[in-house]
Amino acid sequence: xxxxxxxxxxxxxxxxPFHLRNKALRTKSEGxxxxxxxxxxxxxxxxxxxxxxxxxxxxxxxxxxxxTALGHCYNDLQNKFMELVTxxxxxxVSTSKxxxxxxxxxxxxxxxxxxxxxxxxxxxxxxxxxxxxxxxTTISRTYxxxxxxxxxxxxxxxYQWRKYGQKVTKDNPSPRxxxxxxxxxxxxxxxxxxxxxxxxxxxxxxxxxxHNHAHPSPSxxxxxxxxxxxxxxxxxxxSITGWDGAKKKTQEVDDAPAAIQQVLVQHMAASLxxxxxxxxxxxxxxxxxxx
DNA sequence: CGCATTTGACCAGCGC
DNA sequence: GCGCTGGTCAAATGCG
Numbered sequence: 001x002x003x004x005x006x007x008x009x010x011x012x013x014x015x016x017p018f019h020l021r022n023k024a025l026r027t028k029s030e031g032x033x034x035x036x037x038x039x040x041x042x043x044x045x046x047x048x049x050x051x052x053x054x055x056x057x058x059x060x061x062x063x064x065x066x067x068t069a070l071g072h073c074y075n076d077l078q079n080k081f082m083e084l085v086t087x088x089x090x091x092x093v094s095t096s097k098x099x100x101x102x103x104x105x106x107x108x109x110x111x112x113x114x115x116x117x118x119x120x121x122x123x124x125x126x127x128x129x130x131x132x133x134x135x136x137t138t139i140s141r142t143y144x145x146x147x148x149x150x151x152x153x154x155x156x157x158x159y160q161w162r163k164y165g166q167k168v169t170k171d172n173p174s175p176r177x178x179x180x181x182x183x184x185x186x187x188x189x190x191x192x193x194x195x196x197x198x199x200x201x202x203x204x205x206x207x208x209x210x211h212n213h214a215h216p217s218p219s220x221x222x223x224x225x226x227x228x229x230x231x232x233x234x235x236x237x238x239s240i241t242g243w244d245g246a247k248k249k250t251q252e253v254d255d256a257p258a259a260i261q262q263v264l265v266q267h268m269a270a271s272l273x274x275x276x277x278x279x280x281x282x283x284x285x286x287x288x289x290x291x
Numbered sequence: 292c293g294c295a296t297t298t299g300a301c302c303a304g305c306g307c
Numbered sequence: 308g309c310g311c312t313g314g315t316c317a318a319a320t321g322c323g
């Protein structure tokens with residue numbers, strides 16, 4: 001799976017979800033100013049607003065139900081997956097040092113090229129549910145769209161990496177670069193970066209292990225790697241998904257009042273569930289793990 | 292001069 | 308056992 005499931009899950013995540021409404025009102029009022037003869041009666045406008053509010057409420061409710069159903073489906077599939085993994089781990093007595101990746105958790109992720117970073121989906125919370133074989137080395141994959149003319153193997157994820165090797169592999173004409181996390185001396189995380197055989201404009205970054213240090217802050221990254229962090233967007237041309245942006249935006253509004261956050265969450269959920277590509281990709285990803 | 296990158300050599304697992 | 312392959316090491320090189 002992975003590269004075959006490209007989906008544009010870009011979200012329309014406006015910090016101010018009311019801006020459309022305000023804009024509509026503004027244009028309406030502008031229209032009224034331009035044509036002052038045609039004035040809607042205040043009562044009529046009020047009724048329109050109430051009607052639209054009700055319509056939006058109904059839509060919200062519907063989307064929330066869809067999201068809930070989606071969540072249930074996901075949980076169900078995940079439970080089945082865990083059962084299968086448990087059965088498989090019982091059968092596998094030992095795994096060799098190499099080629100052990102097959103049993104490990106590949107967590108494909110698609111990110112844009114930006115400085116947005118992606119935490120492995122097999123986080124500590126998840127790994128506690130995983131069989132022991134799969135806890136030892138957490139593996140995740142990230143797909144990064146880059147400028148086709150840019151042939152560097154640089155994936156900027158906020159961490160500091162030191163390249164220690166490069167190899168041409170059999171199944172892919174483009175070389176594979178090997179990186180170690182150099183942000184913390186004892187950090188065991190390794191990263192392999194290789195261009196996708198199917199789409200050379202896509203970099204496939206495979207992460208092994210879990211960082212034993214906090215994610216470096218932008219200022220730390222700037223100190224450690226000024227040339228990398230200074231222009232985080234300079235090396236590529238397009239984003240595959242807006243998930244990082246979504247994450248970033250949700251972080252940015254951490255201080256916002258709870259009501260606004262709730263509206264934002266609803267807005268995000270609505271954007272996700274409204275996108276048939278996202279649901280299809282989610283289903284494909286989950287079924288891919290089960291099979 | 293110190294650090295990161297490059298690159299050929301080496302090592303270990305796997306299949307035949 | 309041998310060859311193939313992927314992964315790592317470490318000396319050489321480049322750069323600021």
